[in-house]
Amino acid sequence: MSTPIAVTESTNAHAHAHRRAVILVFICAIVGAAAQIFMKMGADYTVAHPGIEGMLTNYLLLGGYALYGIATVLMVLAFKDGELGTLYPIISFSYVLVTMASPFFFHDTINGFKIAGVLTIICGVAVLGRGARK
């Protein structure tokens, strides 16, 4: 096999691995956002059911922790092949998802400040991620 073909194949393999990492980290953001919704439901449950009993029967909170664990594993897998500069801001996309989902599950309100704040955080994370690549 000649060298140029080998190089092209390895570049394709690299691009493929990176695309897979981006998809993984997107799923990670979605699972992470779901984890937050479950944890908040579980935390609300402890308000209604105080004491140790409310903790031990708190499947919402446990479910939230489990989803958080899955999201962490996905993130580690994604970081193996992807660039931090691309992946970092995608993870913080979960802030947008949680903010959008919160009025449906809780009594949260969405307003301009929250939207602007979350988008500014993502920009900040993107800048940090780009810095980390070098």
Add this chain to the structure above:
Amino acid sequence: MIIPPPTSTPASSIALVLVGSLIGSYGMVCLKKASKDLHLGILKIINLQFVLGVTLFMISSVFYVIGIRHGQISVLYPTVSLSYVWALFWAKLVFGEPFTKQKFTGLGLVLLGVVLVQLGN
């Protein structure tokens, strides 16, 4: 499923989430220290730093869950992004990683974003 009535987010909740993120970010420092033995094999990273890191993560999650018991998740969850800010300080303090213009810009934007979210409270 009982959903509590609408409330604004109390300062005590924000403080708990903040402390949780600070503890968690130091847990990350311990995991970073533990990861230097990763080349020795996956089981070799289970050392004191690893145990300390995981323990700090668990403690930080307790602060977080107590923090989100009251108030709005759309205010409290974005507050966790302050751990990016703590991470930069630990990076400088513990690992001697230099501050760069880019880090300052990113840090400033994250801080501004968190302040904006609090204003939306």
